[in-house]
Amino acid sequence: MDGGMEPGLVSRRPKRADARRNFDALVAAARDTFAEKGAQTSLEDVARRAGVSIATLYRNFPTREDLVEEVHREEVEALCREADVVVELEPWEALVAWLHRFVEYIGTKLAFADALNRSTDGFQAGRRAMRAAGEPLLERAQQAGAARQDVSIDDVLRMISGISTVEYADEGQRQRVLQVALAGLRATPG
Incomplete structure (x- = not known):
């Protein structure tokens, strides 16, 4: 990967x-x-x-945009490197670990939440890089029967981005909401 x-x-x-x-x-x-x-x-x-x-x-x-884009680029790069680290884990655990890192990235960088939806080349490249880093983790979890087959990496990243940009009463509530979302992503034994 x-x-x-x-x-x-x-x-x-x-x-x-x-x-x-x-x-x-x-x-x-x-x-x-x-x-x-x-x-x-x-x-x-x-x-x-x-x-x-x-x-x-x-x-x-x-410009301010140049500075924001550089900070964003470095953060995306770190998130993508994390995909290479977690791949050593079991498929489901690897996906969950990376998604937790993604939540941390978005949750602590609310300044970039809006930037992720911009159409500039750098931000779009960042979105493609995040997809490219997460997609093999999702596919691996799907092949192992641990993740639902009917979701794409775009679905998962949008879900996690949405969870990450909402205000919570405390970190415990954020974690509970994330666990509910991950339970929905998990394949049900059939």
Whole structure:
């Protein structure tokens, strides 16, 4: 299984070590700031948290969309790599583990929930990459008789995305709703 990224998701990471450090600091700061305050947070806050000037931020990311897309690209890449890790588990457990990681990704990145539905090349490439990473896990669980045969990876990702973007009373409620959804995905012994 290859959880690697497709050509549509290309990082703008610079080659020089100092420029790469600034770039990485900006992406890390943006990830944390967006998670705390949403994608519309002040870019000055992101630059300050990264310890760089606003000019450095704009040199690396001319638009807010460029920065959001880079953070999203890195998150999608990590999610896709996770598919390669969980494949060592039994088919159903692998699918469930990856879906839990997907919930974590969406749940902690509500700033990107809206972005996942955008039509820009980078976001669309991310959606294709997530599908490509999750589809073999679903197919493997279906072949093992553990997952329903009448669902596609698109069905599953939409279900999980919906679960992840709803407000819950607490984390326990989120987990209960996820368990209900996973029970619905599980094949019933016939």
